[in-house]
Amino acid sequence: MRAVTWEKTGTVEVRDVDDPRVEEPTDAIIRVTSAAICGSDLHLLSVLGPFMDKGDVLGHETMGVVEEVGSAVQSLKPGDRVVIPFVIACGECFMCQRGLQTQCETTQNRDQGTGATLYGYSELYGSVAGGQAQRLRVLRADANAFKVGDELPDDRYLFLSDILPTAWQGVQYANIPDGGSVAVLGLGPVGQFASRIARHLGYEVFGVDLVPERREMAERHGIETFELDDATAAAIRQRTRGRGPDAVIDAVGLEAHGNPMAGFAQFATGLLPDSVAQKLAKTVGVDRLAAVMLGIDLVRRGGTLSLSGVYGGVADPMPMMTMFDKQLTLRMGQCNVHSWRDDILPLVEDPSDPLGTEDLVTHRVPLDDAAELYTTFRDKEDGCIKVVLQP
Numbered sequence: 193m194r195a196v197t198w199e200k201t202g203t204v205e206v207r208d209v210d211d212p213r214v215e216e217p218t219d220a221i222i223r224v225t226s227a228a229i230c231g232s233d234l235h236l237l238s239v240l241g242p243f244m245d246k247g248d249v250l251g252h253e254t255m256g257v258v259e260e261v262g263s264a265v266q267s268l269k270p271g272d273r274v275v276i277p278f279v280i281a282c283g284e285c286f287m288c289q290r291g292l293q294t295q296c297e298t299t300q301n302r303d304q305g306t307g308a309t310l311y312g313y314s315e316l317y318g319s320v321a322g323g324q325a326q327r328l329r330v331l332r333a334d335a336n337a338f339k340v341g342d343e344l345p346d347d348r349y350l351f352l353s354d355i356l357p358t359a360w361q362g363v364q365y366a367n368i369p370d371g372g373s374v375a376v377l378g379l380g381p382v383g384q385f386a387s388r389i390a391r392h393l394g395y396e397v398f399g400v401d402l403v404p405e406r407r408e409m410a411e412r413h414g415i416e417t418f419e420l421d422d423a424t425a426a427a428i429r430q431r432t433r434g435r436g437p438d439a440v441i442d443a444v445g446l447e448a449h450g451n452p453m454a455g456f457a458q459f460a461t462g463l464l465p466d467s468v469a470q471k472l473a474k475t476v477g478v479d480r481l482a483a484v485m486l487g488i489d490l491v492r493r494g495g496t497l498s499l500s501g502v503y504g505g506v507a508d509p510m511p512m513m514t515m516f517d518k519q520l521t522l523r524m525g526q527c528n529v530h531s532w533r534d535d536i537l538p539l540v541e542d543p544s545d546p547l548g549t550e551d552l553v554t555h556r557v558p559l560d561d562a563a564e565l566y567t568t569f570r571d572k573e574d575g576c577i578k579v580v581l582q583p
């Protein structure tokens with residue numbers, strides 16, 4: 193089959209790989225109908241590169257049609273249309289019972305000291321082949337594949353695999369008081385949905401991004417937006433009686449603009465041998481902290497900072513004095529995708545499409561064009577906001 197593969201830091205390719213097979217009785221094989229490129233995939237092209245191997249199949253935002261099921265799979269049959277969460281969980285352990293699928297004790301990667309296994313996300317998360325391909329092997333299919341209806345287009349359902357629940361969790365973790373306000377930093381796909389969800393739930397939303405067409409898209413959905421510059425924090429404070437918003441959601445993570453030193457560390461990990469670079473990536477702070485720093489500064493005293501953006505490293509200097517003095521609450525983590533879908537499903541199936549799932553994708557292309565579109569998405573060229581690959 194054709195698949196998008198990681199070749200080296202900065203480079204992906206589309207090439208022939210072996211078809212996936214049912215390996216465990218709990219597996220299913222799906223024919224992929226849509227697979228999106230995520231901001232998280234960009235980290236694999238940069239700072240997480242040392243944890244990837246040449247030929248690894250990328251992709252964790254996938255939906256399709258079941259082709260084959262293993263002998264132990266009960267809830268699925270060939271022909272079912274399914275969405276696949278990017279987190280692979282068992283559904284039964286201590287963590288899964290508490291809605292923390294990202295911490296699943298059955299699929300945790302103890303050798304790496306990381307949480308649940310994820311599709312297409314490096315040896316840190318289990319080295320499982322991803323879904324930017326013609327077919328995907330779905331692990332623990334009963335606990336993970338999510339059956340959806342046949343009538344609505346893929347775009348309504350596809351984002352249940354990742355960015356919709358991620359945005360939803362970001363808003364829940366932000367703990368915004370009734371009638372309160374939230375600033376969303378970053379208006380990429382995650383920030384778009386986080387702002388729309390917050391607005392849908394009745395909060396006042398301030399969106400921040402440096403890319404004009406991303407601000408324009410948010411404005412189409414009723415979000416007040418701000419450019420990223422030295423005056424951003426002051427402008428949002430002015431809209432919140434000088435205090436700052438009740439919460440800030442960081443939907444940027446470690447590709448943030450505005451921190452050149454960290455940019456060098458990211459660049460350096462691309463040049464070093466894997467073993468050295470892995471150590472650098474795990475033990476030295478290689479994050480770009482510009483967004484989280486703005487969040488700490490901007491949020492009102494006693495407010496909450498909710499990180500949806502992905503961070504790494506351990507040596508990042510954090511302004512502990514300010515965080516302590518402002519009495520901040522900090523919540524973060526990969527998304528517990530399975531926990532939020534019952535909240536979101538009625539919204540994506542609502543005929544009026546209140547979260548605007550059909551107004552996010554800017555580029556829809558054949559799988560074979562993936563390499564070019566990775567670059568377009570990374571560099572934010574050609575008005576690119578979200579790419580869907582159609583195998």
Ligand SMILES: NC(=O)c1ccc[n+]([C@@H]2O[C@H](COP(=O)([O-])OP(=O)(O)OC[C@H]3O[C@@H](n4cnc5c(N)ncnc54)[C@H](O)[C@@H]3O)[C@@H](O)[C@H]2O)c1
Nearest residue numbers: 231232358378380381382444445448449501502525526527
């Ligand atoms: N927690 C999870 O489970 C989860 C799931 C999906 C994505 N993510 C993460 O969420 C983040 C966003 O993903 P995305 O797909 O929207 O990616 P993206 O890269 O398209 O979006 C990031 C946006 O932030 C903007 N930006 C950059 N620096 C900024 C700054 N200093 N201040 C404000 N905005 C800034 C960029 O212009 C861009 O529009 C990534 O870090 C991704 O890894 C996390």
Ligand SMILES: [Zn+2]
Nearest residue numbers: 230231232354
């Ligand atoms: Zn993702």
Ligand SMILES: [Zn+2]
Nearest residue numbers: 282285288296
């Ligand atoms: Zn579990």
